[in-house]
Amino acid sequence: MQVNVTIEGPDGALLDQVGWQLELEISPADEWEQELRLQVSYDGPAPVDARIRVGAEVPAEQDPYWLIPGLFYGDNRDPACARLYPRYAPGEEDAEKLVADRWSFRADRAATPIVFGWGASGGVALEVDADTSLGLSGLGLGAGPDRPPSVWVSLPYREEPFSYTGEPRGVAPLAAAHSWQPGESHELRLGLWTLPADRASYAPVLRGLRERVRRTAPPVQPWVDITTAAVLTSYGLWRWHYRPDPAVLIETALFDRELAGDLGDRGDRLAMHVAWVSGIPYAHALLRHGRRVDNPTYVEAGTAVIDNITANLTPGGTFWGVWYAEHGWRQSWTPVPGGLHARTLAEATLFTVRALVAEPIDHPVWRQAALSNLEAGLSAQDAEGNFGSLYHLETGQVLSRLGAAGLSWIAAMAEAYELFGDDRYLQAARLGGAYYASYVRNGTLCGAPEDVDLAPTSEDGYAAVIAYVALHRIDPSDRWLELARAAADWMLTFRYSYDVSFPSDTILGSYGFRTRGADQASPSNQHLHNYGLICTPELVALSTLTGDDSYANSAAEHLRCFRQFVARRNGDFNARRGMVTERYYQTECFGPPGAILTLSHSWCIGLLLLACEDVLTNPSLATLDW
Known part of the structure; x- marks a missing residue:
């Protein structure tokens, strides 16, 4: 050469x-x-x-x-x-x-x-x-x-x-x-x-x-341990993002509460997606934490948010896309009239199923909503296995099949099969797994987030890892394991393997933030984020299945990284107790290197809480070095 x-x-x-x-x-x-x-x-x-x-x-x-x-x-x-x-x-x-x-x-x-x-x-x-x-x-x-x-x-x-x-x-x-x-x-x-x-x-x-x-190189030293991170994030999610009437988790809350006003009418984003950047996954995390520590306030809040979302379905039988304080329930973030995004609906369905499994009491409305969304997913899937990427909220008609946003239905179908035992879910998961395999093998995954269209993103990798690990669990074939591993390898291309150097007079530099273990959001959104926490258990399971510790090690690095910059008290990095930002600017994109976005995001808090609850309650995770 x-x-x-x-x-x-x-x-x-x-x-x-x-x-x-x-x-x-x-x-x-x-x-x-x-x-x-x-x-x-x-x-x-x-x-x-x-x-x-x-x-x-x-x-x-x-x-x-x-x-x-x-x-x-x-x-x-x-x-x-x-x-x-x-x-x-x-x-x-x-x-x-x-x-x-x-x-x-x-x-x-x-x-x-x-x-x-x-x-x-x-x-x-x-x-x-x-x-x-x-x-x-x-x-x-x-x-x-x-x-x-x-x-x-x-x-x-x-x-x-x-x-x-x-x-x-x-x-x-x-x-x-x-x-x-x-x-x-x-x-x-x-x-x-x-x-x-x-x-x-x-x-x-x-x-x-x-x-x-x-x-x-020495490992990243988190600011707080797992238990403390769970305490802080559960408080932050409830205090700054929960609104009781109607029960929602608002998507963003300003660090500067004097500017926003505690009611959030001058700066907070008074909106809630049903999943993805808010909604059921994070209400489920708050509910799990509330059950574990016996906090009825958190249990009530988490339950109420899921109640609200599951009680309001579209004419097409699915969840809505977004709730807005001024408009009520509306479609997803797409210019297509009436469009609902497949990944958001599938993720909301998956975490409704997980909430049903985790809860000690029955929730008939949640169950019916999950079943209704699963029927919509089955109806959308074509003979090749493509679940579609965009649906019409009135009819459920598939408006687009481009990209791999529908891949998230594989995990929803697999875990629904485990809960309900309906063979149709098993067959749909298998068919979908076969269809989306080429996206994984060719490295062409794209379309998971609502806001970047057909761009490849780290979120596509998370969705694929969750999907193929779940599919392998219900259908333990080497084919699915190989695809799970390929998806994880692709996903980890987004994970920072080194520490970016920041000027000492920036906020990331002055606090000594280390980027190793953080994920680039996407080539389009060049900032670091923590969405990879969503597949923490799956990466650990993949290490167990393959005998390759690198996946579990990467999961641990990701969780260590994002136990930095959790506000430990009011005023910590100018945030409020329990707040977590979405964006850490490691390069010259959207913001100057060394800065952070001065907004708390419900999904960022919720995913950190979810990962901490996984570590604290899942025996297969509890023994690892987090």
Whole structure:
């Protein structure tokens, strides 16, 4: 594998190498990996701002497949996707459409600072530390009419041809350059992988890199233990998000209560999805906690929210999408009139089933709502197994079958089969598992959240892990286990394997926030979030089934990470006791690196509470090092 090293100026133009000395040593590290040691010395007559670029060609004549973990997947965006963020397209460059045939990014946008490229005959990957003595690194990929497909590392970074910072258009490229002084020298380490053509070969590479960090870096130290986190989050969910008339968990609450007003009429989002960003999953978590600690206030609140949602079904027999204080029950977040999102409905159904299983008393209205939604899911499934992704609230008619949002019905059907024993649910889960298998194997999962259309997201990975672990439990076939593992491997591409460096005068820097174990939300939403807590038990179960501890270790890292930034008291990081934010800004997207979104989200609190309750009550989890 040929490695190219060039020197460029701040604008990316190549510099004359007079005065520069480059010494590259390549040594084997394992079967696929080679270690690169690059010694760069500058002895020119005057200081110069410059950047080092190390590149390798991808063995692809056409249509290379790209991967930057958490950031870039294949072409990265389906042409039909309404959400604009970077997309690869040969021979194109359009800042307004965020399309180009080459892309380079700052490394803190990536969950692991490595870039992969595959062709028909094999693949290649380049890995580098996110921060080196030259500054924040960069990762690049691209091809063109006059250049072969290649991947590269920039030291320090330069984004090209434009930057994506959360706006639906490209902006002026962000870049850094190192100011070299005469006589200055740096030694740089990189990893080079020569890979088989199988695109799933990324999985052992990333697993090995995560294990390397675990051996050498201390684990994240949470602010609070599991029991204390459960106490704080149950209080936060009840105090700041619960409203009793009607019983809802409002989606967001401002940190600044003086600005919002305690009644939330000047800043809180007085709305509730039935699942996803609010609703039944988190009411279930509050109810479980209330039962365990014998807190009737929490039991009453959790019960009331599920009562409210299950008592209000659409004419089509499903849950609604969203409740609004000013409008009542309405459709999902979609521009399609009357549209309800499959993943949201399936997740609400799944957690209604789980609430029925967990409760010591019967809830006939919950049971009937679950059965009604399950019937709607069965009716939506086609002969191939596709559950659809969008339904009409009046008729239940499938409005779209694009993407994999319907995959969440697999888990709902599987756990409903365990509870109700209806063979139709078993058959629907099997059929759905077979249909969505290609999305898992090809790494094309997309569509789970309501707000990013057909973008690939970490949430698609969580849904797939939950689905195939549940399916394997009711139908213990190697096929489902292999898909569960493949889904988990893909999901973990979004999980940060290192700690981003934050300036000490930012809130994340001053509090010493560590990003290892956090998840990138998606290539479209480049911020860290904790939604992966939803599949904590499934990752532990997968380790038990496969004998591979890496999945349980990753679950533990995720829970340790997000027991940081739980408000321990009023005023803690300017929040209120028990609040948890949605967004931790680790890169230049939507907010400045080192900042957080000053909103508490019901799902963020609820998922942390749910994971803590799982650890405190599930014997298979309780013995692990959390």
